[in-house]
Amino acid sequence: MINVKSKEIYLDHSATTYLDPRVKKQMDKYFCEEFGNPGSFNTIGLRAKKAIAKARNGIANILGAKPNEIVFTGTGTESVNLAIKGVVRANKDKGKHIITTTIEHHAVLDTCEYLEKYEGFKVTYLEVDKYGSVTPEQVEKAIRKDTVLISVMYANNEIGTIEPIKEIGKIAKKHKVLFHTDACQAGCSQDLNVNNLNVDLMTLNGSKIYGPKGTGMLYIRKGVRIQPIIHGGGQERGLRSGTENVPGIVGLAKALELCQKEKEKENQRLIKLRDKLIKEITSKIPKTFLNGHPTKRLPNNANITILDIEGEAIMLYMNKYGICASSGSACTSKTLDPSHVIMAIGLPYEAAHGSIRFSIGSRTTEKDIDKVIKVLPGIVENLREISPVNLELEDVLEKVIK
């Protein structure tokens, strides 16, 4: 066995990213010097207010929106909660039906479940195909007279599949149903123009785009009826009370600006690395396959199932070599079930425990990828040797194909 203790290789960018130093530089001044409360009528406060206005303008430009259509929140989760609870509660008179998918982040799923359980809303959870995609036709079929909101994620955080947001947006528009997309995983690499995308609401956060954690925003198209979920001092046009996180907002805006500006070049670089990782692993290690869509996927995501062994064990071994990835196995989840996304794409239970997610990012180099390719086959072989399980790849794939 190899015994190396070298530097850590971070391949968990979908969980969170480091701060881009340029973002940090932009934020620095707003901690000790420009610390003002944007709500105060004094020069220090006014300068803070200006900083927020500038951030809001910058983001609005990127999204093709108006500044007063942007609301800053505390996290992606909070934005999702505001979007869903805020909209459906404010539009109760029109109906109480929501459409979403089975592979959303828990921020969406648990919010919908809450509304079903405590506030009498009805929710349709659209099933995905084996690649994790929903179709606009599925959405259209699910629309009812009382549907008030459709919420479909832009890109999935576990398997990286990109959903047809633009087309779903068209359907929503045609039927005059409001459309929210959770774009937390898409912020760095995808087009965020709300008019191209036909979205009425869009969630973004800082933690996945080399911005600060604990920051989020919600785009709310003008005219959308929405209620706050947090009440108090009336900041953010009454939609999100609480003194604004000025450095966070400045950082979020800068992070979005930078990654959107650099996305074409960076996407190309990441796709090359991603595809190398996928190709090498699935060809070098027997009984492995890619999860998620082969092409309609995030440039930074490679989610791979490795049969006969358990994900947490693989992950911890990789961690020993400094490689930090994540797993959809039951043993890394809060419930004792394998990830709901892995189950939703139809993987049978016996295969669902062995999925590993590599999510690469701006600091990832080809050397890092080579390191994974070098150590992973040995780890897998070692764990397979001590495993009494020996599944046939064909049997498993047959079960996946629906």
Added chain:
Amino acid sequence: MTKKPTYADVKTKGGKGWFYTDVVKEHFFKPRNLLRTEEEAKKYKADGVGIVGSPACGDMMKMWIKVDPKTERIKECKWQTFGCASAIASTSMLSMMVTEKGGMKLDKALQIKPQDIVKRLVDLPPRKFHCSVLGDKALREAINDYFKKTRKEHRIVKQGAKVIDKQLNVTDKDIEEAVLDGATTFEDVQKKTKIGVHDKSCIPEAEQLIRFYREKYFGPD
């Protein structure tokens, strides 16, 4: 005084209390008494074999034992698993416990509880307790297999499940599983198993079992 556990730097996602002790790490990375590869397993001449779990539930364990017929002590205890770090580490520890000091007597080995293994591992995060129970189950199966092979069927310890909720067919095993999954109250167990939703008459017995399993696995309150 109890020794304060030292926690290793390996951690998985999902947050709180997810660290493993150094002993767990040690056994995970260097598991003892393994049978490596299918060939080695096929060649191994065991006196008793036990298999429990399935890959579908995330854990599967196979265990082989060799027994000294005169002393009834376990001479060798080999295993293979499809499982996470906790499953690997706890089985490795179990295999060591039953073979050290000249080997454990079968009767004593049958009494081993997951709690005893966890104690030797210094600690496991409560949520990972669940992953440590297959080892001792597989061991009991292997010992029973030995009894069968040596014509001592009368000594086989049955682990059959008993139906508690007759309407929904919820068994004592289901309650045990629920407790291992972290349920501590009747309401928790009901959420997981639906026990007592219709058949209210079973509630007292269910509550008693919950107390029993809580004490068995997590010690007195």
